[in-house]
Amino acid sequence: MKNDKRTLLGDVAREAGVSTASVSRVLNRAPHVSERLRAKVKAAVDRLGYVPDGPARALASRRIGAIGALVPTLDNPIFSAMIDSLERRLKHHDCRLLIATYHYNLDDELEALRTLVQQGIDGAVLIGHDHRPAALTLLKQYALPYLSCWHSENDPDWPSIGFDNAAPAKRLAEHLIALGHRRIAVVTAPTTGNDRARARLRGFRDAMDAAGVELPGERIVTVDYGIEEGAYALQLLMRLDPSPTAILCGNDTLAFGVMLAAQKAGIRMPEELSVTGFDDLPQARFMHPPLTTVAAPAKDIGHRVADALAARIQQQPTIHCQVIEAPLVLRESTAPPPST
Amino acid sequence: MKNDKRTLLGDVAREAGVSTASVSRVLNRAPHVSERLRAKVKAAVDRLGYVPDGPARALASRRIGAIGALVPTLDNPIFSAMIDSLERRLKHHDCRLLIATYHYNLDDELEALRTLVQQGIDGAVLIGHDHRPAALTLLKQYALPYLSCWHSENDPDWPSIGFDNAAPAKRLAEHLIALGHRRIAVVTAPTTGNDRARARLRGFRDAMDAAGVELPGERIVTVDYGIEEGAYALQLLMRLDPSPTAILCGNDTLAFGVMLAAQKAGIRMPEELSVTGFDDLPQARFMHPPLTTVAAPAKDIGHRVADALAARIQQQPTIHCQVIEAPLVLRESTAPPPST
DNA sequence: TTGTATGCGTTATCAC
DNA sequence: GTGATAACGCATACAA
Numbered sequence: 001m002k003n004d005k006r007t008l009l010g011d012v013a014r015e016a017g018v019s020t021a022s023v024s025r026v027l028n029r030a031p032h033v034s035e036r037l038r039a040k041v042k043a044a045v046d047r048l049g050y051v052p053d054g055p056a057r058a059l060a061s062r063r064i065g066a067i068g069a070l071v072p073t074l075d076n077p078i079f080s081a082m083i084d085s086l087e088r089r090l091k092h093h094d095c096r097l098l099i100a101t102y103h104y105n106l107d108d109e110l111e112a113l114r115t116l117v118q119q120g121i122d123g124a125v126l127i128g129h130d131h132r133p134a135a136l137t138l139l140k141q142y143a144l145p146y147l148s149c150w151h152s153e154n155d156p157d158w159p160s161i162g163f164d165n166a167a168p169a170k171r172l173a174e175h176l177i178a179l180g181h182r183r184i185a186v187v188t189a190p191t192t193g194n195d196r197a198r199a200r201l202r203g204f205r206d207a208m209d210a211a212g213v214e215l216p217g218e219r220i221v222t223v224d225y226g227i228e229e230g231a232y233a234l235q236l237l238m239r240l241d242p243s244p245t246a247i248l249c250g251n252d253t254l255a256f257g258v259m260l261a262a263q264k265a266g267i268r269m270p271e272e273l274s275v276t277g278f279d280d281l282p283q284a285r286f287m288h289p290p291l292t293t294v295a296a297p298a299k300d301i302g303h304r305v306a307d308a309l310a311a312r313i314q315q316q317p318t319i320h321c322q323v324i325e326a327p328l329v330l331r332e333s334t335a336p337p338p339s340t
Numbered sequence: 341m342k343n344d345k346r347t348l349l350g351d352v353a354r355e356a357g358v359s360t361a362s363v364s365r366v367l368n369r370a371p372h373v374s375e376r377l378r379a380k381v382k383a384a385v386d387r388l389g390y391v392p393d394g395p396a397r398a399l400a401s402r403r404i405g406a407i408g409a410l411v412p413t414l415d416n417p418i419f420s421a422m423i424d425s426l427e428r429r430l431k432h433h434d435c436r437l438l439i440a441t442y443h444y445n446l447d448d449e450l451e452a453l454r455t456l457v458q459q460g461i462d463g464a465v466l467i468g469h470d471h472r473p474a475a476l477t478l479l480k481q482y483a484l485p486y487l488s489c490w491h492s493e494n495d496p497d498w499p500s501i502g503f504d505n506a507a508p509a510k511r512l513a514e515h516l517i518a519l520g521h522r523r524i525a526v527v528t529a530p531t532t533g534n535d536r537a538r539a540r541l542r543g544f545r546d547a548m549d550a551a552g553v554e555l556p557g558e559r560i561v562t563v564d565y566g567i568e569e570g571a572y573a574l575q576l577l578m579r580l581d582p583s584p585t586a587i588l589c590g591n592d593t594l595a596f597g598v599m600l601a602a603q604k605a606g607i608r609m610p611e612e613l614s615v616t617g618f619d620d621l622p623q624a625r626f627m628h629p630p631l632t633t634v635a636a637p638a639k640d641i642g643h644r645v646a647d648a649l650a651a652r653i654q655q656q657p658t659i660h661c662q663v664i665e666a667p668l669v670l671r672e673s674t675a676p677p678p679s680t
Numbered sequence: 681t682t683g684t685a686t687g688c689g690t691t692a693t694c695a696c
Numbered sequence: 697g698t699g700a701t702a703a704c705g706c707a708t709a710c711a712a
Contacts, residue, residue: 009706019683024707032681054460055398056705059688064395065459066438073424080420084413087441096459098406099439101427119405119436120394227622256626282567283623286596348689359699364691372697396689399704684711693702 007048016044027052058120066096067123067309068116072104072194076225076253078279078298079127082149085302086125093310095122104224106193110135117142123309129153129160129195145312149301151195154321159312161304163326165196168294169203169248171328172276175292176246177211180336181274184208185219185244187233187254197250200278204248219244223254230257231264238265245273245337252277252284255291259333263288270335280329289332297324347388356384367392398460406436407463407649408456412444412534416565416593418619418638419467422489425642426465433650435462444564446533450475457482463649469493469500469535485652489641491535494661499652501644503666505536508634509543509588511668512616515632516586517551520676521614524548525559525584527573527594537590540618544588559584563594570597571604578605585613585677592617592624595631599673603628610675620669629672637664 013020018037025033026041044050058064067090074080087097098121100112110132116124117138123145126135131148136157139146152164176184184204191198201220208215221236223229230249234257237244249255255277259269267273269289277284277293284291301324308318353360358377365373366381384390398404407430414420427437438456442448450472456464457478463485466475471488476497479486492504516524524544531538541560548555561576563569570589574597577584589595595617599609607613609629617624617633624631641664648658 006705020706021683021685021708022681025682028707030708034681037682051454051458053399053705054458055395055402055404056688057707058395059393059399059690060705060707062688062707074414074420074427075417075424077415077417077420080414080417080423083420083439084415084441087414087439088443096455097439099423099427099437101424103428114391115436118391118394120398253622256623260626281623282593283596283621283626286600286623286627288626288628346689349691350689360690361692361699361701362697365698368691374697377697393689396704397691399706400689400691402691402704682712684709686707686709688705688707691702691704694700696697696699 007050009050009052012041012044012048012050015048016040063122063313064120065094066098066121067125067313068098068100068113068119068121069125070100070102070109070112070116071127073101074099076251076279077281078251078296082298082302085299086306087302089303089306090310093306095306095310104190104194106130106132110138113138117144123147123313125149125305125309129155129158130193145309147305147309147312149305151199152321152323153195156320159308159318159320161301161308161322161324163297163324165199165326166203166206168326168328169200169278170207171203172248172278172292172294173204173207174211175328175330176248176274176276176334177207177213179274179334181246182213182337183219183242183244184213184215184246184248185221185237185240186215186248186250187221187223187230187237187258188250189225189254190222200250225251225253227253227257227260230254231261232257234258234261234265238267246334247273247275249275249277252279252281252291252293255293255333256283256287259287259291270333272338274334274337276334284329285331287333292331292334293329295327295329297326300324347390349390349392352381352384352388352390355388356380403462403653404460405434406438406461407465407653408438408440408453408459408461409465410440410442410449410452410456411467413441414439416591416619417621418591418636422638422642425639426646427642429643429646430650433646435646435650444530444534446470446472450478453478457484463487463653465489465645465649469495469498470533485649487645487649487652489645490636491539492661492663493535496660499648499658499660501641501648501662501664503637503664505539505666506543506546508666508668509540509618510547511543512618512632512634513544513547513588514551515668515670516588516614516616516674517547517553519586519614519674521586522553522677523559523582523584524553524555524586524588525561525577525580526555526588526590527561527563527570527577527598528590529565529594530562540590565591565593567593567597567600570594571601572597574598574601574605578607586674587613587615589615589617592619592621592631592633595633595673596623596627599627599631610673612678614674614677616674624669625671627673632671632674633669635667635669637666640664
């Protein structure tokens, strides 16, 4: 069966009339190999249909040819877009992708990281800046190249490629304030273990503080990311008296839910209610009205992470903290509040 | 650093005063191990903080603890939803996920499969029923457990978990015909190497043939999956005279594009134009009007694939061809045609 | 430039 | 039940 008669490196060597070392050298593009030897080996490889054994090569060379990516979830298209471009780009570096999700539970993230490290990955990418301290210890202990992304903290311990989550959030809130809104509510994901959510919330708050616009606790609703959850949040907020004239959402998915519930409740947007998101999912512009949001550079991050991690694995120097622009996308879901 | 003083299996054995074989047995939950030995080893493992080496264990045991998934793209949320649930469920089987995309190019799929097989995966999942013959040869040659999904062909060579793509497509077309449409157009992805697209197209055609509704070539537009592409397709179709009163789209993403372009062109939906999708992405119900579509059981497929592949890896019997329901979701994007 | 010989860290096959 | 020890298949330091 599996074991019967696989052709091994030794078979190729015999067939080509050279040593196993030479075959290995040719296959690994080592320098100082004569063209003649290379040709002989390649011919033998083709003749026998030889395919190297991954685990064996991994054991001997101490690298497995794959990196690990730890993401909160693939169910949010913004992350799957990033993973898609990451995987695509990794191919150029002859590198595979091992993926694990932890659904915003940092203990699960650590556990998943342990598993991947044990698996023998050559490098790791994590999302965000919040992690268990043990995660860092583990990475350093194994001297594993790693990268964090999706944030802009300049932390000596964490090389990163991402964007500022607070600044665009602040600009969204400023935009609402400039439009005349004074009763602004926020729908956010739990901020524990989620620095991006925290940064966005801080951005919202900074803008409002600076403008002297109040943000009482009752106008902040915390729910998990999700359409249903966003819809639920809107219901809570609309019970307030007076109710908010605008809602800043932690991401697009929440905004979708908010808008869905608002429509069902017969609330006209943007006339009676302004709504903002964060991510700029492809569907954001299809909403009614089209959603004002922030474009998270997911594809770009994936691409750059692949290059940077590949560089780090080859001990090449990389920029420690790479910050990409995340532009505001102003659409029609934001407008002046109703004139009372 | 990495090489300095990792604790190895032998260290644990010495620390516990037992043989390496015993340590290995304890770690692998082998039968016939005394409780006393187990305790000694576990204590030693904890004391030394021993972590097994993945590649070494893979080489010796001939299994790597990970399967490979080959998907056309992760950029379509329907696939990332499936992968998310697949990865989640695989954890229960103590199995990791190696992922590769091929962007609807079957040669790239084969190439990616080769790479993953070489990597040493314990099993493979492929999407759909169209693959290069060499893919099957490869899987059989390596005696690798594998599964195809997202289709319902009962092919002895391809165990599968999926749904019928043709039947719901047919029902969508029948729905339009029952509403009174006679000038129905189709926007499809290229059907070469994409059996799902082909099956859906066949479903559309069958319904129309049966009802005596014509489907001339000019009413079939073939574009890649994508919002822009869908928008472009609508432009082409609206140049026809008479123009179609309904458009069947190969998936939701195309439908989104069609609807976007229709809105821009000032075409009222569903009064002047009915549109259908396929997949039921979370955003489908947010469209204006909410999109009539077919719910692809992505999460369910991911979950079942994990269980079935894990079973196959353990040589357990599984259902060869598992077909899941993909229900129609009738919303407001479909209505009777304008009365001329 | 090429060949030889050893090591990579486990698992698994034997005996005991 | 437990312990030696031979695979596992390749990469690489070293010698030539």
